[in-house]
Amino acid sequence: MEKIRGIVFDLYGTLYDVHSVAGLCDTYHPGRGLEISTLWRQKQLEYTWLRSLMGQYVDFEQATRDALLFTSRYLTLPLDDAARMALCDAYLKIKPYPEVPEALDRLQAMHMPLAILSNGSAHSIRSVVTASGLAHRFQHLISADSAQIFKPHHSVYKLAEDQLQQDRSAILFVSSNAWDASGARHFGYPVCWINRAGNPFDELGQSPDHVVAGLDQLVHWFEERIGAG
Numbered sequence: 001m002e003k004i005r006g007i008v009f010d011l012y013g014t015l016y017d018v019h020s021v022a023g024l025c026d027t028y029h030p031g032r033g034l035e036i037s038t039l040w041r042q043k044q045l046e047y048t049w050l051r052s053l054m055g056q057y058v059d060f061e062q063a064t065r066d067a068l069l070f071t072s073r074y075l076t077l078p079l080d081d082a083a084r085m086a087l088c089d090a091y092l093k094i095k096p097y098p099e100v101p102e103a104l105d106r107l108q109a110m111h112m113p114l115a116i117l118s119n120g121s122a123h124s125i126r127s128v129v130t131a132s133g134l135a136h137r138f139q140h141l142i143s144a145d146s147a148q149i150f151k152p153h154h155s156v157y158k159l160a161e162d163q164l165q166q167d168r169s170a171i172l173f174v175s176s177n178a179w180d181a182s183g184a185r186h187f188g189y190p191v192c193w194i195n196r197a198g199n200p201f202d203e204l205g206q207s208p209d210h211v212v213a214g215l216d217q218l219v220h221w222f223e224e225r226i227g228a229g
Contacts, residue, residue, distance in 0.1 A: 003170060004190070004222075007107065008142075008160045010175035011118035012094075013041075014194060015104075015215070016128055020095040024087060029077045036071055043067035048119050048150040057148045059121040064091055092127035096134065097196075103215040104137040110222060115140035117160040117173075119150045140164065152183025174218065178202035185209075192218055 012018050019037045026033030044067040051057055058066075065088055072079045079087070107114060114137055118125050122143040129135040140163050147155040161168045173189035175181045176196060182204040185191045193201065193208035194215060201208065212218045 004112070004172045005166045005170040006113040006115065006164045007172045007174060008115045008117045008164070008189070010173075010177060010180050011116050011120055011125060011128065012177075014174060014176040014180075015100050015116070015134075016094045016096050016132070018091075018094060021087060021090045024090045028079060028083050028087075032075070032077060036075065036077065039075065040064075040068050040071045043070050052150045052153055057150075059145060060119055060124050061088065061121055064088055092124055093131040094128060096132050097215070099214045099216040101132075101134060103219045104134060106219045107222065108137055112222070113139050113164060115142060115160060115164060117142045117151075117156070119144045119156075121145050151180055152186075154183075154187050157184055157187040157189065174215075179204065181208050182206040194218070 009015050018041050019034065022033040022037040024033070025036040029036065044064050047063040047067055048060070051063065065084065068079070068084055068087060072084070104114065116125055116129070116138055120128070120143060122141065122145055125141045125143055126135070129138065129141065142159050142163050144150050144156045146159055147153065149155060151157070161171065164171055168188040169190065171189055172192055173181070173184035174192045174194065175184065176194040178193065178199070178201050181191045181193045182202055185206040185208065191208045192210040192212060194213070195211055196213060210218070210221065212221070
């Protein structure tokens, strides 16, 4: 890879654990929390992709609400309006993975510009990073709202290139979502895939440039590069 002049992170499932809402789901339907959270996330992703293909964009909060309503009906686990509101609010306060705060601190200490590029709305991105106390780690919070379509459409990835004012070849894109990493690699970013679960990479004609099991490993890799340089 060429010299990296900035790092762009995906938000959901990469820096933050979407299933940190499972505990709250469990309070409404004990023992079913992770099942609810898993299907909710699956439908949330499907709805962003389908909305993009249909040319009927809605913001991420709406896709999230719609996905939760479907999940409740599909699993026949009723959630009243107050419960759905509470769960969607919890999605604005999901928790970072344990290694993330220190890893971001170490990357920032290297004077590396850090950004988030997410399908989340500007409001949802800001809410998540503020609730976790990590907003100050990022120079840019970039939302798919600006493109009015969701990743993995190329116009969303271009937002980060334009915002950082660097050629895409000099921006490392980091995601734990293989479909997202594939989209970014197809666009032309060098890509680091965070594979926490030890899964195979998606068969979409792309391969990540670097694979790590956690963000701390990415930091170690950067520190080695700097030491070698």
